[in-house]
Each structure stands twice: as C-alpha cells, then as structure tokens.
Amino acid sequence: MNANTVKLIYFSPTGTTKSILEGIAQGLQAETVKHLDLTPPDASTRAIDEMHRELAIVGAPVYGGRLPPDAAQRLRRLKGNDTPAVVVVVYGNREYEDALLELNDLAAEAGFIPVAGGAFIGEHSFDSEAMPIATGRPDEQDLKKAAEFGRAIRQKVAGIDVLAETLPLEVSGEFPYKESHKWQDVSPTTREGACIRCETCITVCPTAAISMNGTLETDTDACIVCCACVKACPTGARVADHPRIKRIQEWLSTNYRARKEPETFL
Numbered sequence: 204m205n206a207n208t209v210k211l212i213y214f215s216p217t218g219t220t221k222s223i224l225e226g227i228a229q230g231l232q233a234e235t236v237k238h239l240d241l242t243p244p245d246a247s248t249r250a251i252d253e254m255h256r257e258l259a260i261v262g263a264p265v266y267g268g269r270l271p272p273d274a275a276q277r278l279r280r281l282k283g284n285d286t287p288a289v290v291v292v293v294y295g296n297r298e299y300e301d302a303l304l305e306l307n308d309l310a311a312e313a314g315f316i317p318v319a320g321g322a323f324i325g326e327h328s329f330d331s332e333a334m335p336i337a338t339g340r341p342d343e344q345d346l347k348k349a350a351e352f353g354r355a356i357r358q359k360v361a362g363i364d365v366l367a368e369t370l371p372l373e374v375s376g377e378f379p380y381k382e383s384h385k386w387q388d389v390s391p392t393t394r395e396g397a398c399i400r401c402e403t404c405i406t407v408c409p410t411a412a413i414s415m416n417g418t419l420e421t422d423t424d425a426c427i428v429c430c431a432c433v434k435a436c437p438t439g440a441r442v443a444d445h446p447r448i449k450r451i452q453e454w455l456s457t458n459y460r461a462r463k464e465p466e467t468f469l
C-alpha cells in the first residue's frame with residue numbers, strides 16, 4: 204500500500220488538533236493532502252463524506268477524558284469504505300484517558316481500518332496568561348515528533364499487502380469508557396465595553412451557540428466551552444470567567460505543570 208494521498212479529518216475548535224495532523228502529514232510526505240474540517244456547525248448535518256482509499260488521519264481533542272460529543276457525532280457520519288486510518292487525539296497536558304480508544308472504536312465502526320494511533324499535547328483551551336496550561340503547544344519539539352510519527356506510518360503502510368489482514372490496532376484506554384462530563388452553564392461571557400461587534404466569535408463557534416441581537420447572546424445549552432471564541436476575540440472581550448472554569452484553570456495550572464510527551468501506537 205502507499206500513502207500518496209492523505210485526508211486530514213478533524214474537529215479542532217482552537218486549532219491544535221489541526222496543527223498536529225498537519226505535522227504528521229508533513230512526515231508522511233504525501234503527494235496530495237486534502238482537508239475535511241468537521242469543526243463548522245454544518246458538519247453535523249451536511250452530506251455524508253465517503254472515503255476513497257486515501258490514508259485518513261482522523262483527529263479530535265480530548266474533553267474530560269473522552270471525545271467531545273459533537274466531534275463523535277460528526278465523525279460517526281463518515282463512511283470509511285475500508286480506508287486505512289490514523290487516529291489521533293490532542294489533549295491539554297492533563298490526561299487523555301479513554302478518548303483514543305473511543306476514537307479507535309468509532310473509526311472502525313465507521314468503516315475505517317485503523318493502522319496507527321497517537322495522543323499529542325496542545326495548549327489547553329482554558330489556558331490564560333494568569334493560569335498557563337501547556338501554553339504554546341504544540342511547539343517545535345511536538346511537531347518534530349508528529350513528523351517522525353508520520354515517517355513511521357509511511358513505513359508501516361508500505362509494508363501492508365492486504366489491509367484487511369492487518370492485526371487490530373491496540374491503543375491505550377478502557378472500555379466501558381469513563382462517563383462523559385456535561386459542561387453546563389459555564390459558557391464564556393462578553394465584556395460589553397470591549398466588544399467591537401466584529402462577530403469573529405460567531406464565525407468560529409463550532410456549535411452556532413453565539414448570536415448578535417444588538418448585544419452578543421450565548422446559548423448555554425449549545426455551548427461546548429471549547430473557548431474558540433475566547434482565543435479568537437481580537438479585543439479580549441470574550442472571557443471564560445465562570446467561577447467553575449476559574450477553579451478548573453487553577454487546578455490544572457497548579458497540578459499539570461510537568462510537561463507530558465506524545466505517545467504513539469503502531
């Protein structure tokens with residue numbers, strides 16, 4: 204088999220998962236790299252995407268040790284058609300727990316054949332200047348490891364004659380998965396005085412939870428607290444300032460300072 208055409212498939216509200224996938228693709232040295240971005244809200248309803256024997260690299264962030272439910276819903280709509288897949292989760296330097304196993308299982312159920320897996324580290328969505336959590340990751344070292352992983356995948360795929368006969372991929376994680384956490388009523392808010400009504404937050408929100416009706420309104424049921432709006436806001440008007448989020452920031456920033464390194468499964 205060859206890996207000349209690669210399709211990057213990702214849900215990545217703050218862009219770290221996308222960066223890791225691009226790093227892996229670089230190491231793979233594919234002739235063609237396509238993107239299927241499942242982050243915009245319409246990815247939950249638009250026509251189902253069918254795979255056509257490319258190598259898929261499927262990535263999602265870790266939320267509470269699991270896949271974000273919206274990411275899982277969007278990934279479940281894909282049709283793998285026996286395409287080989289690399290499954291990748293990106294987490295904010297705490298733990299990834301059952302997320303990679305969940306993604307591996309989900310990819311297989313969607314008709315992909317997982318051939319490699321990885322857990323990489325990205326800046327935590329709740330990172331702030333006052334409470335740093337994996338700030339600036341993936342950094343140069345992470346991207347170097349992503350490229351090395353890409354080279355190893357290329358080698359593995361080149362050695363596969365009959366894809367259906369490859370052994371099932373084993374990754375870290377436990378089934379039944381840990382319970383999914385529901386992030387309720389902790390949405391970011393807007394400092395009205397600083398908001399310039401540019402609507403960048405509305406554009407980047409993966410669940411269409413923000414609307415402009417004179418002032419910004421946030422649908423707290425739809426909000427998944429991904430903090431894409433906070434990170435993209437050009438004036439710092441969007442803030443993750445709910446007391447519960449602040450407590451979590453403090454806990455993460457205090458207890459998960461030690462640098463974690465990527466893990467790969469081949």
Ligand SMILES: Cc1cc2nc3c(=O)[nH]c(=O)nc-3n(C[C@H](O)[C@H](O)[C@H](O)COP(=O)(O)O)c2cc1C
Nearest residue numbers: 216217218219220264266267268295297325327328
């Ligand atoms: C609601 C929520 C829950 C999260 N849970 C975890 C977690 O359990 N472990 C962890 O290490 N990071 C966790 N993170 C951090 C993200 O996994 C991390 O920031 C990731 O790089 C975001 O990916 P993206 O940039 O592709 O959106 C969480 C982030 C959010 C928003």
